[in-house]
Amino acid sequence: MHLPVPAPPIRGPLLWLVSRLTSVGFLRDLVLLKVRADAGIPKMPFPDALPAARVEGKP
Amino acid sequence: MSGWPLGVAALAQAFRAGKDDPVRALARARAAAEKGKGDHAILWKVEEAEREAEASRARHADGAPLSPLDGVPLVVKDCIDVAGYPTTNGTRFLMAKVAKDAALVARLRAAGAVIFAKTNMHEFGCQPTGVNPHYGTPVNPWDPDRIPGGSSAGSAVSVASGIAPAAIGTDAGGSVRMPATLCGLVGFKPTFGAVPTDGCAALTRDLDHAGPLAWTVEDATLLFEAMAEVKVDRGLRPARVALLTDFLEGADPAVVETVRAAARDAFGALPEERTPCCAWAAAVEFVVVGSDASALMADLLRDHAGEMGGDARTILQLGGGLKAADRAKADALRAGMRRELDALCERYDLLIGPAAGTLAPPLHPTARRTGELDTHTMARLAAVTFPTNLTGHPSISVPCVPAGSAAQPVGLQLIAARGADAMALAGARAVEALRGPRRPPRWWGP
Numbered sequence: 448m449h450l451p452v453p454a455p456p457i458r459g460p461l462l463w464l465v466s467r468l469t470s471v472g473f474l475r476d477l478v479l480l481k482v483r484a485d486a487g488i489p490k491m492p493f494p495d496a497l498p499a500a501r502v503e504g505k506p
Numbered sequence: 507m508s509g510w511p512l513g514v515a516a517l518a519q520a521f522r523a524g525k526d527d528p529v530r531a532l533a534r535a536r537a538a539a540e541k542g543k544g545d546h547a548i549l550w551k552v553e554e555a556e557r558e559a560e561a562s563r564a565r566h567a568d569g570a571p572l573s574p575l576d577g578v579p580l581v582v583k584d585c586i587d588v589a590g591y592p593t594t595n596g597t598r599f600l601m602a603k604v605a606k607d608a609a610l611v612a613r614l615r616a617a618g619a620v621i622f623a624k625t626n627m628h629e630f631g632c633q634p635t636g637v638n639p640h641y642g643t644p645v646n647p648w649d650p651d652r653i654p655g656g657s658s659a660g661s662a663v664s665v666a667s668g669i670a671p672a673a674i675g676t677d678a679g680g681s682v683r684m685p686a687t688l689c690g691l692v693g694f695k696p697t698f699g700a701v702p703t704d705g706c707a708a709l710t711r712d713l714d715h716a717g718p719l720a721w722t723v724e725d726a727t728l729l730f731e732a733m734a735e736v737k738v739d740r741g742l743r744p745a746r747v748a749l750l751t752d753f754l755e756g757a758d759p760a761v762v763e764t765v766r767a768a769a770r771d772a773f774g775a776l777p778e779e780r781t782p783c784c785a786w787a788a789a790v791e792f793v794v795v796g797s798d799a800s801a802l803m804a805d806l807l808r809d810h811a812g813e814m815g816g817d818a819r820t821i822l823q824l825g826g827g828l829k830a831a832d833r834a835k836a837d838a839l840r841a842g843m844r845r846e847l848d849a850l851c852e853r854y855d856l857l858i859g860p861a862a863g864t865l866a867p868p869l870h871p872t873a874r875r876t877g878e879l880d881t882h883t884m885a886r887l888a889a890v891t892f893p894t895n896l897t898g899h900p901s902i903s904v905p906c907v908p909a910g911s912a913a914q915p916v917g918l919q920l921i922a923a924r925g926a927d928a929m930a931l932a933g934a935r936a937v938e939a940l941r942g943p944r945r946p947p948r949w950w951g952p
Contacts, residue, residue, distance in 0.1 A: 448756050448785050448863070448889040456880035459872040462816035465879070469823040470811060479827045486881060487789045491835050494842025497782040 451486045514672050514725035518574040521566050528562040528577025531671075532620055534952050535579040538669040539623060542950035546642035547663040548623045549584050550591050555622035562618050574728050576618025581664045582674040583657075584624040585631060586611060586716070587705035595707045596629035596657070598640045599813045600806075608705025610674065610716050610733045617732040623670070625660030629818040629877075631676060631709045632799060633657065634684040634888040635867075639815050639877045643869065646689060647948035648914055652866035655688035655887075657681040661719050662689040668951020672720040672729055676706055678713040679791050680862075680891025683903040686719045687917030688866040690905050690944055692934065693719050694726045695891075696927050698898030701733045710798040713791075713895040721943045723904065723934045730927065742932035744855040747773040752785040753859025753890045753919070764916040765860045768906035772937045776858070779850060783842035787892035788885040790843070793836035794896065796825030815877040844897040851899070851923035856933040861903030861917030862887050890919060900927045904934040906941050915944075 457465055469475040483489060520526035532555055539548055562577035571577070582588060585595045587608040592601045611621060626641050628634075636659025637643045644663035646654040654663050658675025662685030665673050675682040677695045686693025694717045701716045708714050718729035727738050749769055754762050769776060800807070800822045807814075807822050814822075850857055863886045870878065894901040903917035918937055922930040 448752060448788060448885075450756050450788055450885045450889060451881045453882045456870070456873070456878050456883065457816075457820075458870060458878040458880075459876050462820070462876055462879060466814075466816040466819040466823070469820050472827075475823055475827050479824050482824055482881070483828075483832070486792050486885075487786075488793060488832055488836075491786055491789050491793075491832075491839055493835065493838050494783055494845075497842065498780075 449487050454485055513721045514575065514578050514728050515722065517578050517671055521571065521577055527566060528559040528620060531577065532556065532559040532579045532622060535622055535670055538950040542667050542669055545645040545663055545667060546626050547644045547660040547667065547669060548581070549594065549626050549641060549660065550624040552588060552591065552622050552624065555579065555620050558620045562620060565618065572616070572618035573732060575614065575732050577620060578671055579620045579622045580614065580672055580674065581623045581625050581661060581670045582611060582621055583627050583661050583676055585627060585676055585707040586674060588621055588624060591624060593707055596627040596631070596638055596640070597814065599810045606705065609702035611705065613733055613735060619732065625664055625673060627660055628657035629815045630799065630803065631657035631678060631681050632795070632818050632821050633884055634680050635878070635884065636685055637869065637873050637877055639875060643874055645948065646866055647946035648690060649866065650948065651869055653688065653869045655685035655866065658685050658719065662686055662691060665719055665721065666691055666946055668949045672718055672725050674716060674729070675719055676703070677715045677717055677895065678709045679795060679895050680888040682717045682719060683861050683891050683901065683917065683919065684888055687861040687903045688915060690915035690946060691719050691721060692723055692726045692905070693717065693903045694730060695894060695901045696730060696734060697900045697924050700927060701730070708802055710795055713794065715895065723931055723938050727931050738928045738931060742928050744929060744933045744936065746854045747776055747856045747858060747933070748779045748850065748854045749776045750781055750857050750859040751778045752781045756886060757860050757863040758865055760865060761860050761863065761916050764906055765918050768918050768937055768941060769858050771940050779857070781846055783839055783846045784893040786839050787843065787896060788889040790836045790839050790896060791892040793828055793832050794840065796821065797828045797833050800825030817877040817879045820879055840896045843893055847893065847897050847899050847921065855922065855929050857921040859890050859919050861891065861919035863890050865914045865916070894921055899924050900930040902930045902934045904937045905943060906937055907944065909942055909944060
């Protein structure tokens with residue numbers, strides 16, 4: 448599976464701060480840039496670019 | 507496993523035989539809930555339950571129960587409407603009492619089930635961990651220092667710790683199957699639309715499902731039959747089964763080993779299939795849930811942001827910033843995922859993978875107090891449950907750790923064609939026959 452890159456968990460006072468910062472439009476967009484990149488959202492392909500599901504092996 | 511002391515089928519059998527009755531069963535459930543109240547599984551006690559149990563006892567005495575569920579005490583997640591009680595959705599501010607039962611609650615009550623409590627959950631159901639800083643995090647009965655899984659955390663903990671024979675949860679990304687897996691239960695997400703979600707708080711426009719969490723596949727089947735108003739064919743035998751290797755990639759070695767062994771024991775040597783579109787499920791789910799949830803909850807965010815947990819608030823705010831181009835690409839990939847699984851389901855009765863990519867992750871002490879945002883761990887855990895929310899295929903998680911082992915729970919996931927809920931349940935029965943449920947160390951039941 449394509450997974451987000453490892454990043455430190457956000458909790459405690461940092462989570463409180465992030466939740467307040469992301470309520471402000473341009474700060475939200477800045478944080479979102481990193482979140483999108485970490486989650487691989489810009490790299491999502493269109494299905495046509497992917498190989499069809501295929502059999503890897505037979506019993 | 508009909509001998510399991512608190513299971514639905516076992517209770518129904520005892521009621522029919524006159525060895526037990528709904529009033530005594532409810533009293534035991536209430537006593538267990540009292541013993542386990544420090545585990546934060548239950549949010550609301552439903553007061554009408556005693557009266558309903560007495561009416562059920564009278565029907566059994568007359569030899570006229572309404573269904574196998576008549577008199578069985580159940581709990582439902584607190585995003586599902588029960589008339590006369592709030593539907594908090596895991597928040598501290600949605601406290602208005604609702605006037606009408608959710609459609610699935612009405613169906614369960616029409617079948618005679620006794621809804622006796624509403625259960626704790628991850629706020630808005632927006633993460634699969636079950637951590638709730640407002641009401642406390644339900645305690646995983648296998649290990650209190652690990653997350654219980656979510657978002658239907660209180661439902662899973664209620665069943666796994668012996669309070670309720672079974673529970674109802676909702677699932678927009680694994681929220682029934684994930685806590686069921688991490689607490690060692692069966693969790694069933696039926697085909698999209700098979701169980702009505704009217705009266706269930708929505709996280710998304712079209713990923714939300716409702717389903718049972720139970721000790722056994724038969725218990726889950728009985729609850730599904732009542733909620734979907736269908737009769738499940740119990741004579742099905744899956745013949746063509748494949749293993750989805752993308753679902754195993756990135757998973758914990760212990761999970762991979764346990765799932766492969768259980769699949770081999772239940773179905774023999776299996777062909778292995780790749781799912782290139784489903785492999786992107788984590789990114790697609792983030793976009794779809796983020797954009798849908800932020801739109802659906804815009805008013806709540808405007809009026810109550812300061813009362814929300816930090817993780818829920820951040821997810822809703824960030825979701826509002828996602829671009830239309832992200833959503834268009836996610837929707838295209840989602841359509842590809844559906845075609846991919848549809849094509850595989852034409853060739854196979856069942857597709858198999860893990861029901862969670864990791865064992866239950868540790869619960870950090872600070873996260874207990876404040877909540878937590880950990881996208882990497884969340885995706886490692888739930889990337890394997892996201893695909894069938896995005897495609898609508900039925901998916902069931904069944905415990906697959908050998909009986910007698912003290913290992914943390916691992917779930918095997920079985921996926922069937924859309925509408926083939928009975929086949930998914932049949933496959934789970936085959937696994938259960940070899941593995942079966944295990945009672946956790948933390949236990950409040952009789």
